[in-house]
Amino acid sequence: MTAPHAAATERGLWVAEMFAETVQGEGPSTGVPAAFIRLSRCNLTCLPWCDTPYTWDTSRFDLARESHRAAVADLLAWALPRPEELMVISGGEPLMQQHAMLPLVQALTDSGKQVEIETNGTYVPSKALIEAGAHFNVSPKLANSGMPLAKRIRSRALEAFAAAPRRTFKFVACEVGDLDEIDDLVARYGLNPVWVMPEGTTADAVIEGMRALVPGVAVRGYRLATRLHVLMWGDERGR
Numbered sequence: 001m002t003a004p005h006a007a008a009t010e011r012g013l014w015v016a017e018m019f020a021e022t023v024q025g026e027g028p029s030t031g032v033p034a035a036f037i038r039l040s041r042c043n044l045t046c047l048p049w050c051d052t053p054y055t056w057d058t059s060r061f062d063l064a065r066e067s068h069r070a071a072v073a074d075l076l077a078w079a080l081p082r083p084e085e086l087m088v089i090s091g092g093e094p095l096m097q098q099h100a101m102l103p104l105v106q107a108l109t110d111s112g113k114q115v116e117i118e119t120n121g122t123y124v125p126s127k128a129l130i131e132a133g134a135h136f137n138v139s140p141k142l143a144n145s146g147m148p149l150a151k152r153i154r155s156r157a158l159e160a161f162a163a164a165p166r167r168t169f170k171f172v173a174c175e176v177g178d179l180d181e182i183d184d185l186v187a188r189y190g191l192n193p194v195w196v197m198p199e200g201t202t203a204d205a206v207i208e209g210m211r212a213l214v215p216g217v218a219v220r221g222y223r224l225a226t227r228l229h230v231l232m233w234g235d236e237r238g239r
């Protein structure tokens with residue numbers, strides 16, 4: 001009988017796109033040369049500002065055309081020879097496929113790659129995934145996402161990420177008032193370290209948002225994040 005994880009691995013992962021020869025645009029590794037594997041599908045629908053709706057929005061996109069099944073072996077054949085030191089597994093919501101993703105993450109970290117998993121923080125990561133050595137960039141969604149509280153904030157998942165050895169929390173703020181909502185989540189779940197990033201799909205919007213957020217971020221001891229890829233390429237896909 002095939003073990004559940006082996007079966008999941010054989011079925012592969014739903015992948016939206018893979019791209020490289022770029023840099024990480026957000027969070028603590030901003031500017032680090034990176035290659036990206038963007039997994040398809042998401043459990044949330046952040047309609048106001050999601051910049052990857054082609055991973056989940058079936059009302060606007062045909063997911064059968066926007067994604068494909070990829071075997072872990074094929075993903076590794078693409079990723080391992082690449083020169084970029086950082087491999088980012090993004091989405092969509094990658095942890096929807098965490099069992100199938102585990103051997104990919106383990107093989108990447110075993111090879112010496114630095115791995116970041118970008119997640120909305122609603123799925124409890126398995127012990128094995130945490131121990132595989134990836135860094136989690138956890139981005140819990142605020143009310144500005146348009147999602148109901150019960151769907152976007154999952155206590156058990158946030159507690160698990162807060163206790164993980166390698167994690168960063170990153171919030172999208174549309175206005176200065178969003179910082180109060182971040183404060184509540186930080187206090188309730190012990191989230192640390194915290195990065196705050198402005199919403200925006202143009203360079204002007206990102207810079208304006210950063211300027212507005214600086215004073216509130218500074219007095220709270222949070223860190224200000226930019227969106228480097230937006231500053232350089234706007235909302236161009238695959239960057």
Ligand code: SF4
Binds near residue numbers: 049050051052092
């Ligand atoms: S969690 Fe991320 S990928 Fe999913 S809908 Fe929200 S912004 Fe988009």
